[in-house]
Amino acid sequence: MQKGQTPFTHQKGSIMEEEVILCAASSYERKFYLNPEFESLPETIRQELQIMCVLFTEDVGGILTVVYDGEGNLELRVEHQENDFAFDEIGSVLKIKELQRTKAETFESLELFYKIFYLGEKIDVTDN
8 A cells, every 4th residue: 555545545547546435244243334425325225235235245244345436436345354264255256246237227326326426527418
């Protein structure tokens, strides 16, 4: 980690880009975390994120973190403790792919929300 960087900041080229955690769940602590900055999301979306994250960690173990990169793209990240022999590494990869497929519309909406309201991007919604 370079000087001036936090665990949620990384260097890309010469521009510093910040990552923002949307939510996370841990099978170790049996907890779900939603970043308070996103309390304005509709209740149904918040519930969907909680259900998705908790079911993931109950199924394969570890910690699932949903993160916005510096450009507003969502990433699903999985970590596990080194001595967690119950963690299903293959299952986690398969489950991530399944979530990317089944929750694609939700993820696209969350990315659009972030890009407009947090990054201030102007989105052209006209059909060409």
